[in-house]
Amino acid sequence: MHVSALLPLAALVPATLCQLNTLAKAKGLKYFGSATDNGELSDTTYVSILSNTGQFGQITPGNTQKWVYTEPTQNTFSWTQGDVITSFAEGNGQLLRCHNLVWHNELPSWITSGTWTNATLIAALKNHIANEVTHYKGQCYAWDVVNEAFNDDGTYRVDVFYTTIGPEYIPIAFETAALYDSTVKLYYNDYNIESAGAKSTAAQNLVSSLKARSIKIDGVGLQAHFIVGPTPSLSSQISNLKSFTALGVEVAYTELDIRFTSLPPTAAGLTQQGTDYANTVSACVETTGCVGVTVWDFTDKYSWVPSTFSGQGEACLWYSDFTLHPAYYSVVSALGGTAATTTLVTSRTTSSATATTTTASGTVAKWGQCGGIGWTGGTVCVAGTTCTYSNAWYSQCL
Numbered sequence: 001m002h003v004s005a006l007l008p009l010a011a012l013v014p015a016t017l018c019q020l021n022t023l024a025k026a027k028g029l030k031y032f033g034s035a036t037d038n039g040e041l042s043d044t045t046y047v048s049i050l051s052n053t054g055q056f057g058q059i060t061p062g063n064t065q066k067w068v069y070t071e072p073t074q075n076t077f078s079w080t081q082g083d084v085i086t087s088f089a090e091g092n093g094q095l096l097r098c099h100n101l102v103w104h105n106e107l108p109s110w111i112t113s114g115t116w117t118n119a120t121l122i123a124a125l126k127n128h129i130a131n132e133v134t135h136y137k138g139q140c141y142a143w144d145v146v147n148e149a150f151n152d153d154g155t156y157r158v159d160v161f162y163t164t165i166g167p168e169y170i171p172i173a174f175e176t177a178a179l180y181d182s183t184v185k186l187y188y189n190d191y192n193i194e195s196a197g198a199k200s201t202a203a204q205n206l207v208s209s210l211k212a213r214s215i216k217i218d219g220v221g222l223q224a225h226f227i228v229g230p231t232p233s234l235s236s237q238i239s240n241l242k243s244f245t246a247l248g249v250e251v252a253y254t255e256l257d258i259r260f261t262s263l264p265p266t267a268a269g270l271t272q273q274g275t276d277y278a279n280t281v282s283a284c285v286e287t288t289g290c291v292g293v294t295v296w297d298f299t300d301k302y303s304w305v306p307s308t309f310s311g312q313g314e315a316c317l318w319y320s321d322f323t324l325h326p327a328y329y330s331v332v333s334a335l336g337g338t339a340a341t342t343t344l345v346t347s348r349t350t351s352s353a354t355a356t357t358t359t360a361s362g363t364v365a366k367w368g369q370c371g372g373i374g375w376t377g378g379t380v381c382v383a384g385t386t387c388t389y390s391n392a393w394y395s396q397c398l
């Protein structure tokens, strides 16, 4: 257990100089954002961080705009829970990525167990999209119209829509969404399309085929649910993003988290996590047409990972106690910020850190930053500590 229970709340709120959304916008992105969910919004510490538009300029509802919540019985719509999230974002002046209209998962049983013909399922699909897009019209920056339509080998995922309608359900979904909100950005969203491969190619072919038919598609969301270590390199992520933008769509990382497959992470693992986060954020920054990065919640406390991948986790930028992963500072540096002025937990078993302070003699105090790309502060550590390389953007007096 690291020692952080006594930190004052102020220590958990980094100075403006290293806040994610502020930095992302200064780098030309539209936003740095986070997913959230209804249950979490009763957590006041959580809400105070999520509401800070210096940190997060965009919100994605994690679940409650999905079909099972919004149309639990056919043609009976329920917006209450989704509206809690959209109202929260609007109250804070945050953009919304609305998520999602058509997905194989979190479907109501009347869809999955219904008896359908091609015509009746198309009618139900169109009715769902028409109602949901109309309800949220004017509120969303983007809609994830179709989510996760492909298998990893690039073939179509077999679900009720594909089985009954065939691949045509995708163009139908995009055409219908465009009909009911002509200004919202329409996205295709998927995972394992973050570097070149069969699935990324399939998503690119989908974009091309929609464009060839003059069906509106504005963007592709790359989920980026990664594992520490085997994440795509910076250059492979950039070239992959460019193969999408070359087709005339914008791109965004929409569900970024980078999990450890065993816990607790080692110090080297935390450094690697920082490198991995920085590579993805940098790929967006360095690609014209990449509009933003969304983390799939910002704290381990509400991450989906432990309940989905047993024994795995600590995938987010904030630990469960709202102290910061070293990866937070790697992201700050990737966004051109200064990783200098706040709490850092570099080891999950032994240490907790306080703000970088410089002593009267000009040396950097224990735990303080002493190097890294863009670092202009002190580089000499106080006696008894050594300037220790953490990653390219961060060295620390330990």
Ligand SMILES: *[C@@H]1O[C@H](CO)[C@@H](O)[C@H](O)[C@H]1NC(C)=O
Pocket (backbone or CB within 6 Å): 118, 119, 164, 165, 166, 168
């Ligand atoms: C279902 O109908 C649509 C629209 O007419 C058509 O494009 C599609 O090919 C049909 N699917 C099947 C499986 O017949």
